[in-house]
Amino acid sequence: MNDTGKGLRREASATIKLAVPIIIGELAQMTLHIIDAAMVGAVGYKQLAAVSLVLNTVNIPFVFGIGMTIAVSQMVSMANGRRDSHQVSHYFFNGFILCTCMAVIISLSLVFGKNILYHLGQDPEVVQYAIPFMELMSLSLIPMLLFMTLKQFTDGLEYTRTAMLLSLLALPVNVFLNWLLIYGNWGFPRLELVGAGWATLITRTLIFLVLGTVVLRHRTFRRYMAVSGSQWKFRRKTQGELLHIGIASSLQLGMEAGAFAVSGIIIGTLGAIPQAAHQIALSLASFTFMVSMGLAQAGSIRVSNAYGRTEWKLIHIIGNSTILTALFYGIFCAIGFSLFRHLLPPLFNDNTEVVEMAALLLIFAAIFQISDATQATTAGLLRGIKDVRVPTMLIITAYWVIGIPAGYLLAYPGKLGATGIWIGLIAGLTFASVFLITRFTRMVRRKNVELVVAR
Numbered sequence: 184m185n186d187t188g189k190g191l192r193r194e195a196s197a198t199i200k201l202a203v204p205i206i207i208g209e210l211a212q213m214t215l216h217i218i219d220a221a222m223v224g225a226v227g228y229k230q231l232a233a234v235s236l237v238l239n240t241v242n243i244p245f246v247f248g249i250g251m252t253i254a255v256s257q258m259v260s261m262a263n264g265r266r267d268s269h270q271v272s273h274y275f276f277n278g279f280i281l282c283t284c285m286a287v288i289i290s291l292s293l294v295f296g297k298n299i300l301y302h303l304g305q306d307p308e309v310v311q312y313a314i315p316f317m318e319l320m321s322l323s324l325i326p327m328l329l330f331m332t333l334k335q336f337t338d339g340l341e342y343t344r345t346a347m348l349l350s351l352l353a354l355p356v357n358v359f360l361n362w363l364l365i366y367g368n369w370g371f372p373r374l375e376l377v378g379a380g381w382a383t384l385i386t387r388t389l390i391f392l393v394l395g396t397v398v399l400r401h402r403t404f405r406r407y408m409a410v411s412g413s414q415w416k417f418r419r420k421t422q423g424e425l426l427h428i429g430i431a432s433s434l435q436l437g438m439e440a441g442a443f444a445v446s447g448i449i450i451g452t453l454g455a456i457p458q459a460a461h462q463i464a465l466s467l468a469s470f471t472f473m474v475s476m477g478l479a480q481a482g483s484i485r486v487s488n489a490y491g492r493t494e495w496k497l498i499h500i501i502g503n504s505t506i507l508t509a510l511f512y513g514i515f516c517a518i519g520f521s522l523f524r525h526l527l528p529p530l531f532n533d534n535t536e537v538v539e540m541a542a543l544l545l546i547f548a549a550i551f552q553i554s555d556a557t558q559a560t561t562a563g564l565l566r567g568i569k570d571v572r573v574p575t576m577l578i579i580t581a582y583w584v585i586g587i588p589a590g591y592l593l594a595y596p597g598k599l600g601a602t603g604i605w606i607g608l609i610a611g612l613t614f615a616s617v618f619l620i621t622r623f624t625r626m627v628r629r630k631n632v633e634l635v636v637a638r
Contacts, residue, residue: 195507232451245328248328259271261487263488305451326391330387428571431571450601457601464541479559479561484567517553548605550609554616565622585607
């Protein structure tokens with residue numbers, strides 16, 4: 184194996200090692216939603232459709248909030264690359280203040296705007312189930328986004344295991360609370376969908392409080408807390424830096440999540456059965472996407488760390504190895520979805536029509552696994568080198584100029600129904616993947632040429 188191949192393999196291994204705890208944590212959080220869907224689905228398919236409606240509606244602003252927390256890991260990682268613990272502490276404090284404000288605004292906006300569900304053309308009975316569930320899920324966004332902010336801080340320092348362990352421990356807690364509150368076991372009232380909402384709110388609050396205690400008191404983070412007296416000061420310039428990364432990251436993630444959410448709402452106008460089938464396929468696709476997001480986050484952190492030291496040759500190797508890893512992962516997922524498309528849907532619902540339609544949609548979910556993994560990873564790499572403006576425009580174009588319009592035309596005038604929506608999503612994802620990879624490759628190559636010329 185030549186030096187280039189060895190370098191790619193070495194950096195891929197380092198990125199995967201960092202990514203694994205992040206991925207496990209992301210998958211654990213996604214599993215909470217899948218557990219909710221499966222346990223509520225056992226009550227009835229209209230309740231499952233209500234879960235889909237709420238998650239699709241809440242997910243857009245929630246992902247905007249997550250994008251803002253990503254700014255914390257980016258700035259902390261760059262400061263850590265320069266070995267500047269004072270700056271790390273300063274970015275952490277300002278990032279936490281910014282994300283707290285964002286979390287409260289998003290949560291309260293959703294709580295007071297819940298009646299929008301009545302105006303989306305959905306099944307009236309589904310909406311009646313969805314309203315109280317949406318209130319609780321909206322409130323749970325505050326502790327969840329604060330947990331994510333703390334997680335981004337620890338991830339940016341490449342301490343990823345604590346948040347992972349808390350995310351894993353949240354699973355049995357959530358399952359137990361669901362068992363008590365959804366079905367009314369051990370003398371608790373049978374709250375069904377509302378019970379799932381309470382279980383999520385309680386679980387998210389607990390993991391935020393525990394991680395907050397660890398960050399403030401554990402010796403690993405002591406040197407960053409020790410300088411709080413001089414560094415924990417609100418500064419507009421710092422807020423501007425965080426917003427530059429955060430707003431673009433929010434738009435990038437929000438445009439993708441929004442496209443999937445809107446696609447779910449459009450499918451909901453076709454009926455409760457297509458919506459429930461879409462939710463099953465989307466839950467599984469979202470589960471695999473969490474691995475891509477974890478890989479993107481790890482690659483972004485490593486690139487950002489190298490960017491803090493202006494090591495463009497290392498950035499080039501890390502980036503290429505991460506993209507190749509994403510490509511192989513996407514192929515693996517595509518094969519898995521194709522092979523098991525008839526075995527997975529019955530885990531969520533036993534309605535024959537729902538299961539058959541979900542199996543069909545999984546074929547399309549399999550097709551876009553490759554482009555979904557590579558576009559998410561490359562967008563993360565570009566954030567790592569603070570290139571966010573043009574990638575944001577590319578992502579907006581991919582989903583809202585190509586994906587959603589094409590899907591709608593295929594679904595209604597084309598009479599393809601739910602499958603038309605998914606074909607449109609495939610087109611958008613493919614566009615995003617090709618153009619983001621091209622941009623990252625060209626930018627890094629140009630920077631390396633400039634360094635050679637400068638010498």
